[in-house]
Amino acid sequence: MTERPIRPTRAEPPDIVELKALRVAQPELAPAIDMQIALVDMQRRVQSRVPLPWIQVDPEWLRAQHQAGRPIVRFRDLPIEWTDFRLALRQTADILLRFEALERADYDQIVALGREGNALEPIVAQWYDRTSGLAESAPPPAEAPAGLDHVLVLALRPFLARSTESLSQQIDLAAWNRGLCPFCGWEPDFAVITPSADRRLICGRCVAQWTFPPLDCPFCGNSDRAQITSFATRDGRYRVYGCDACHRYLKAYDARNATRPVMVAVDSIATLPLDAAAMQRGYK
C-alpha cells in the first residue's frame, strides 16, 4: 500500500468563508455559526452526489397547478437514492444533537427510523405530501418524535434543491402569486430585496426564490400597508417585515447597496439578533 498524498486544501465555498468571518465579527453567534457550517458542509457533500433529475412538465398541468396554488414538485419527482438519504438523515440528527438542537430521546427515535428498512420511505413520502399541500394524506402520526420535521427539512434539502434547480430552467413563475413555495409548497423563511427593488421570497425547505409583492404578507395575504411594520438594521443590510394582521414576520437581505448576493445560510444566522427584536415587538 502506498500512502495517499495529502490533498491540498481546496478553496472554501463563499458561504463558509462568510460564516467564518461572521464568527470573528460576532463571537456571541459562534454556536449557531458552527452548527450552520456543519449542516452546509454535509448538505453540499450529499447534494454533489444527487443527479440532476429531468422532470417533464406538461404546460397545461403546470397552468392548472399554478391557478390552484399547488406546487409542482411531486414526491415521485425527487431523485432520492435512499442510501444517501439515510446518511443525510443520520448526519443531520448527529449535528443537531451535538449542538443541543435535538433532545437525546428524539434523536434515538429518529436514528432508529432511519435504520428500519421499510419504515422510512412511507414516512418521508407522507410527510412531504402533507406539508406540500400536493396530495391528500393521513394526519401526522401522534407518536412522531419532536424535531422530526426539522431533521426532515434539512435532510431532504439536497434532493429537493436539485429538483428545483432542474425545474427552474424550464418553468415560468410569472403566474405564481402565492406566499408559499411554487416548487415544494413550504413557507418562505427569508427574502431578498433585489437591486430593482423587487422582493423575492426564499423557501425554507428547498431554497427556491420567487417574486412576491414587497409589502404584502406571504403568510396571511394581508396587503394593507398600514398593517405591515417594516424596519431596517442600522447598516441598512437587513430588513424585517412584521404583519399586524397575523403577527408573523419575515427577514430580508437588502441587496440594493450590497457587495455580495444574498446567502441564506449566512444571512439567516447573521440576523438572529433581529429575531429577538421582532419577537420583542410581539411578532412570531
Ligand SMILES: [Zn+2]
Ligand atoms: Zn420550496
Ligand SMILES: [Zn+2]
Ligand atoms: Zn400576515
